[in-house]
Amino acid sequence: xxxxSGDARRAVFAPLDDGALRSEAVVRRVGSAxxxxxxxxxEQLPTETDLATMLNVSTVTLREALAELRKLGLVETRRGRxxxxxxxxxxxxxxxxxxxxxxxxxxxxxxxLGDVHGAxxxxxxxxxxxxxxxxxxxxxxxxxxxxxxxxSVTGQRRAEGRFYVELAACAQSVRLTMQExxxxxxxxxxxxxxxxxxxxxxxxxxxxxxxxxAVEARDPAGARARAEQHIETRTLWSxxxxxxxxxxxxxxxxxxxxx
Amino acid sequence: MTPAPAxxxxxxxxxxxxxxxxxxxxxxTVRAEALRPGAREGFLTxxxxxxDDVRELLRESxxxxxxxxxxxxxxxxxxxxxxxxWWQVDPDGxxxxxxEPDLKPTSLGYYDYTAAEWFDxxxxxxxxxxxxxxxxxxxxGRYLLTLTEPVVVDGEFAGVAGADVPVRSFEAHLLRVLGRxxxxxxxxxxxxxxxxxxxxxxxxxxxxxxxxxxxxxxxEVPGTPWRVVPADGGSVLTA
Numbered sequence: 001x002x003x004x005s006g007d008a009r010r011a012v013f014a015p016l017d018d019g020a021l022r023s024e025a026v027v028r029r030v031g032s033a034x035x036x037x038x039x040x041x042x043e044q045l046p047t048e049t050d051l052a053t054m055l056n057v058s059t060v061t062l063r064e065a066l067a068e069l070r071k072l073g074l075v076e077t078r079r080g081r082x083x084x085x086x087x088x089x090x091x092x093x094x095x096x097x098x099x100x101x102x103x104x105x106x107x108x109x110x111x112x113l114g115d116v117h118g119a120x121x122x123x124x125x126x127x128x129x130x131x132x133x134x135x136x137x138x139x140x141x142x143x144x145x146x147x148x149x150x151x152s153v154t155g156q157r158r159a160e161g162r163f164y165v166e167l168a169a170c171a172q173s174v175r176l177t178m179q180e181x182x183x184x185x186x187x188x189x190x191x192x193x194x195x196x197x198x199x200x201x202x203x204x205x206x207x208x209x210x211x212x213x214a215v216e217a218r219d220p221a222g223a224r225a226r227a228e229q230h231i232e233t234r235t236l237w238s239x240x241x242x243x244x245x246x247x248x249x250x251x252x253x254x255x256x257x258x259x
Numbered sequence: 260m261t262p263a264p265a266x267x268x269x270x271x272x273x274x275x276x277x278x279x280x281x282x283x284x285x286x287x288t289v290r291a292e293a294l295r296p297g298a299r300e301g302f303l304t305x306x307x308x309x310x311d312d313v314r315e316l317l318r319e320s321x322x323x324x325x326x327x328x329x330x331x332x333x334x335x336x337x338x339x340x341x342x343x344x345w346w347q348v349d350p351d352g353x354x355x356x357x358x359e360p361d362l363k364p365t366s367l368g369y370y371d372y373t374a375a376e377w378f379d380x381x382x383x384x385x386x387x388x389x390x391x392x393x394x395x396x397x398x399x400g401r402y403l404l405t406l407t408e409p410v411v412v413d414g415e416f417a418g419v420a421g422a423d424v425p426v427r428s429f430e431a432h433l434l435r436v437l438g439r440x441x442x443x444x445x446x447x448x449x450x451x452x453x454x455x456x457x458x459x460x461x462x463x464x465x466x467x468x469x470x471x472x473x474x475x476x477x478x479e480v481p482g483t484p485w486r487v488v489p490a491d492g493g494s495v496l497t498a
Binding site: 130133166168172173 | 376392393394396400401402450452463464465466
């Protein structure tokens with residue numbers, strides 16, 4: 001089975017341990033994995049039993065989640081020989097899912113997420129400036145270039161996730177790297193700002209380049225400040241996108257759209 | 260009389276070289292297995308090259324490696340894709356399992372090993388190589404040293420045989436072998452990255468600034484890209 005592989009993929013199928021186990025958590029996890037390109041279009045999911053074991057959910061919960069994913073059009077189940085559940089990467093569905101997730105969160109939740117991401121990424125940036133090798137710095141630069149050139153939302157998100165994960169690896173820290181991977185599965189559930197305002201991609205690319213420049217200049221304080229500043233900007237974007245949702249004022253009382 | 264600090268560097272270098280040779284011994288065994296007459300055909304087909312029992316090398320009692328195997332050079336012109344035959348010891352169970360990284364180019368976790376130093380350097384130079392310490396993001400998720408050597412079939416580069424050693428085991432082993440040292444030292448690679456340090460102020464994974472720390476003549480570690488730098492500085496346990 002092609003699943004127990006790199007840590008990024010391992011994180012997708014790590015047990016869900018946030019309290020009572022809901023099928024919507026599974027839907028969100030799988031949705032964000034598709035949005036981040038961890039699960040590719042056409043990729044086969046593990047069997048129901050294996051998937052339930054990995055995520056630590058009951059098979060009943062898992063079946064509910066798969067039914068929902070099928071309804072959304074993100075999973076297709078084929079019967080018979082060579083059958084199974086297969087991923088369908090549909091950007092329209094993922095965007096809808098991201099908006100629904102955003103509607104579930106309050107602005108304080110978004111600030112919290114930004115606070116943690118800022119702490120992890122800014123520390124990674126500071127340490128990378130002191131520890132990254134020239135090869136590693138060149139790789140970071142290459143990832144930012146790919147982000148600038150990516151022409152799909154999935155491609156952009158993938159490159160951005162990779163940037164933060166590699167930055168943490170440049171810091172020589174397994175723990176920061178794992179934190180980044182987990183954070184990206186969470187951030188991958190939210191809307192991608194350039195999908196709403198394409199010119200923001202330029203701001204993201206410039207923000208990352210500024211960090212790489214400081215890392216290359218061996219300027220730990222500068223790398224830290226730039227990473228922190230960029231993530232603060234991003235947090236404000238998410239909060240504004242949240243506030244702009246139709247009926248934002250009543251959202252907290254509305255029934256959830258994703259279940 | 261305790262030996263002078265400067266006289267210790269050659270002893271440290273020799274101990275490091277010995278550990279490295281030991282791991283390359285394992286790598287050599289993997290390479291020889293890959294080149295057996297019944298095995299090497301696998302390079303030209305999609306079939307396996309290594310026999311299943313090669314993984315048992317990981318169970319040898321004094322084995323420092325937690326992962327080993329063969330990484331095959333892709334040959335798109337013959338329809339042969341990226342391919343690994345790599346086994347590793349499960350960090351929390353001691354079970355052996357095969358590593359199946361993400362070889363899909365479109366994914367966040369995509370593991371394009373042809374660009375990785377441990378693959379690229381042996382391919383370019385035809386010589387063995389030691390990489391690390393580094394966070395193996397897309398492979399095993401560990402903090403590792405990776406030792407590789409090229410495998411050549413009929414004059415053509417066919418891949419690398421290699422082994423992964425956790426930085427922690429490498430350090431523990433050397434600290435045990437070296438015993439209490441009269442003076443601290445720092446082991447660095449060609450870029451100055453610290454591989455091992457017995458001075459608390461120089462951290463593993465950090466970069467040693469050029470000219471810093473040297474409290475005596477630097478000693479090259481034979482057969483590796485590393486050198487031993489006698490470190491200056493006293494204890495950090497002072498007010």
